[in-house]
Amino acid sequence: MKSRWTLLAAGAVISLSLAGCGASGDAGSSSEGDGSIEVQTGLAVDSKLLGTLKEVTNSFQQANPNVKINLVPSTTTYEKDMKVRLASGNVPDIWWTHGWSRDRYSKFLLPLQNEAWAANFNPALSDAMKDDAGAFYALPIDTDIAGIIYNKDVLDKAGVNIADIKTWDDFDSAAAAVKAQGITPITVSGKANGPAGNLTDWIAPGAFSKDELAQLKKGTFVGDKYKTVLDLVAKWRDQGYFNPDYASAATTDMDHALAQGQAAFIFSQNNRVNNALQYSPNAHLGYMPIPSLTGGSGYLVGGEMNAYGISKTSAHAEDAKKFLAYLAEPANESKLAQSAGSAPGLTNATPNMGALQASYDQWMTQAKTTLVPYFDRVYLPNGMWNTVVTTTDSVITKQSSVDAALGQVESDFKSLYGQGK
Amino acid sequence: MPFLPAQQLRPRRTDVAETVITKPSPLPATKPPQPAGRRRRRGGLVNLLYVPALLLFAVFTVYPLISGVGLSFTNWDGYSPEKAMVGLANYTRLFSDDTFRMVLINTVVYGLGSTIFQQVFGLGLAMALDRPLRGRGAARAIIYLPVLVSPVIMGTMYYLLFGYNNGAFNDVVTFFGMDRVAWLSNSTASIAIIVAVNTLQFVGISMIIYLAGLQSIPSEYYEASMLDGARGWKQFTNITLPLLQPAFATSIVLNLIGGLKLFDVIKVMTGGGPGYSTNSVSTLIGVVYFDNQSAGYASAMGVVLFLMIVLFTLVLNSLLNRRRLEA
Known part of the structure; x- marks a missing residue:
């Protein structure tokens, strides 16, 4: 009898060990358990953009109470974490593509060029985001425009x-x-x-x-x-x-x-x-x-900076597309791009770059300076x-x-x- | 008891060995022997209890090791579903890679440098704190405390101390009217600082091991040697050092493996820079695997690091065991 109990205890320990090991290896979304859409935002917990994204997401959820969105803030090892998740098949539903939607992530992402908002895709992003067939794989929140940043007071x-x-x-x-x-x-x-x-x-x-x-x-x-x-x-x-x-x-x-x-x-x-x-x-x-x-x-x-793509293997692909379409609405896109301090990624949104608006107007709007990809x-x-x-x-x-x-x-x-x- | 010359009082090593071997068992058998079948059953159950640990070891150590060796023969980028076999290409590339050669030398410097300093200071501290001094308990605790701190925190503390603008060391330098020093801009200085920080953090482990070793040496040996006229250095070289051989083996191997695998402190203090110049093989593997997206090549580096640690450990164990037998 005693030996049976010992056997049972050993079996329980083994089962628990194996259960712990097997939890992360399943393919598909990691949020399938609670039915929510996992969004790897790639944004620091205290970033202005994440705050705005939360606001917009809340209003989306009020309009779509059946869709649950789980916004996950970034770690300092975001790129490494994503590579590990992709390698193990534990892919989030939506993730931040940080400039790599085509060249690194396209084989894992749904093409989005046929979405309604795609007609307003900023052509300045084409070189960086579109492939030879014209397909692109992420919703651009902003168009990253960078030059040499200066302190005018010092230069004066x-x-x-x-x-x-x-x-x-x-x-x-x-x-x-x-x-x-x-x-x-x-x-x-x-x-x-x-x-x-x-x-x-x-x-x-x-x-x-x-x-x-x-x-x-x-x-x-x-x-x-x-x-x-x-x-x-x-x-x-x-x-x-x-x-x-x-x-x-x-x-x-x-x-x-x-x-x-x-x-x-x-x-x-x-x-x-x-x-x-x-x-x-x-x-x-x-x-x-x-x-x-x-x-x-x-x-x-x-080129591309803040952009979000949808996993090919997501169990919630349609809801995820609905969410991205909501982010792409002109008012939301404008608000998000403004929080990022950059020009919007869609042409029907309004740019408001805060402290850098004057530089944007001077070099982009008036001087029409050439924008080259990274x-x-x-x-x-x-x-x-x-x-x-x-x-x-x-x-x-x-x-x-x-x-x-x-x-x-x-x-x-x-x-x-x-x-x- | 008749008077005996000091030479005869001094215990000989062969006497000690004989005492141990001929010592009778203190506990007589009180239980009747169990039937063979029951013993086998109980042995089987006990063996079954090893299984969870073995499984965890297999899943988290053996499988990654085999998988890593397999990856080292591929061109995998670390995340794509597809990968192709490239034979020994990653290993041949290692031989012509100047960066890897430099980093391999750094790794040996981290490993040997940390080990040597930790043994010297660890033994010195152990001998100092083995004496009946006031406050030695507190001193032991203070020296051991950094071992309990995460290497990331330790590295961050020293990164801040060596900081250019707000670092404490530069505050001292500027107090004496000198220019600030960019301590971590020079690779040789950075490597020395990293070795020092690692030594300072883990010297407590060596100290504890040597303290245990010192306390296991019977005081009679010292008393007998004093009758022979031996003092200080002679006692140290003829009694302490030979009888600390097992402690040396443990401490050196532990410190060497830790030094060869050094990662956290480097990441926090220099990030492997300037350039690649302060990387160890461990930190370079991370860079090549994730940043350069050459998981196959990084795995080949991992295999070389593994073999290097095995080789160092085997050679050291063999040397130390030989010395122990000679002693």
Whole structure:
């Protein structure tokens, strides 16, 4: 009798262990248990955009009481978490595609070009989001438009007029004037995995001709032109234009330095401006076009940033489409894009970019500045971003010579291009 | 008792061994022997109780290990449904990858550096706190406390202390009228700082192991050696060190494995930068797997790290066991 009880206890322990192991491996939505639609928002719990998304979602649920939406805030490891979930088949119903709806996630997402709101898709996003057949896989909440962000108060103090900066030589003179005031010309976070790469990502589109860009897309690395980008970064390093705490600086240090007038320029998406203004609401911040290395006219970089796609395997695909259609309504889209601090992703919504509206009007509405896609997303193979960041970082910190960094980029380009074929 | 010269009082190692071997069993058998069938049944039940632990071990250790080895022969990107076999391509790439070579050297530096410092300081502290000092209990607790703190928190604390603008060390530097120092901008300095932080955090473990070892050495040995005229260093080299061999084996292997797998502190303090220069193989695996989307290549790195740890552990165990036998 005693031995039977022992057997039963052992069996119970084994069953519990196995139940614990098996819970996460099922395919389909992780929210199937309570019937709600899981939305991986990719947004920090305290972000303004998440607050607005909650408001809009609440009104959607009032209108559709049978559909339950579960908005999940982001972790700091969002991309890694998503990759693990996709690999294990534990896919959310809707998720934030952060610039990768086509190149990384399209095989997991429903095509959305036939939805009613698709007629208002912002054509500025086509290069970044549509495939060759014209299909796209996410609802764009905003159109990310980024240039070189500046603090006007600092530039005024240094006697620099932003409209005069048309070439990299002009930029160099402006940076020298700022440095002469004892202020850091360019602040970058070396600790975060991104800001160093932005330098290259911003400069590179102007370093290549159209033919060379096409070659990159086909898998031929054009090293001599990529080298000109790293050479420019190395020149800024040698001239002492970067912040001395580069290696240990976090992104919040960038925000702080820009807002407090301790730095003149940052190369970043516009959401940094919202963060910076929290430190100093009266700072005069704006953005300017990026000069071209080949002597052409300046440009802005942009594309997909906040966008949401629906899983192909979602058990609630129709309700999820209904939810995205609700987000796409002009009033909601306008409100969401405004919270993101960017232009809307749909043409029937109204732009309101807050502190950056003046820059938007100046460079987009009036000057019709060319908007080019993010260099790494379109012209480099999937997975190259980290190489772009670390090689630029190693040039800034003198861990690598420009040639060694270029060799690393070329090696990873070839290996990742081969892997993605 | 007749007078005996000191040499004869000193216990010899062979005497100790003989005592242990010839010691009679203190507990006489009080129960009658059980029938063989019943013993087998009970043995079977006991073995069954191992099953949950074995299952968990199989699911969370053996399966990922085998799966990781399998992945190392593919070009998987880490999330797509499809992957193709590429044979030994990932392993051949490792040999020509300068970054991997640099990171492998870093890993050995983290492993050996942390191990050496932890043994030296751990043993020193253990010997100091093995003496009847006032407040030694509190001192032991304070030295051991960082072990209880998460390495992420420990790393964050030191990241803030070494910060350029608001770091405490730079506050001291500027107080003396000097320029601020970008402590974590230089890879050599960063590696040294990481080794120091890891040592400071886990020196308590070595201290505890050596304290236990020291307390297991009979005081008679020291008393006898004193009659021979041995003091301080002679006692340390002839009694303490040889008899601490088992403690050395445990502490060195534990610290070495911890050092070779170092991850959290690096991630928090430098993020592996500048460039790739402060990465360990563990942190590089994460970067290559998730950021470069080369899960196959990262798995090959993981296999190499696993083999490296196995090799280091086997060599160390063999060396330490040989020394123990010689002792």
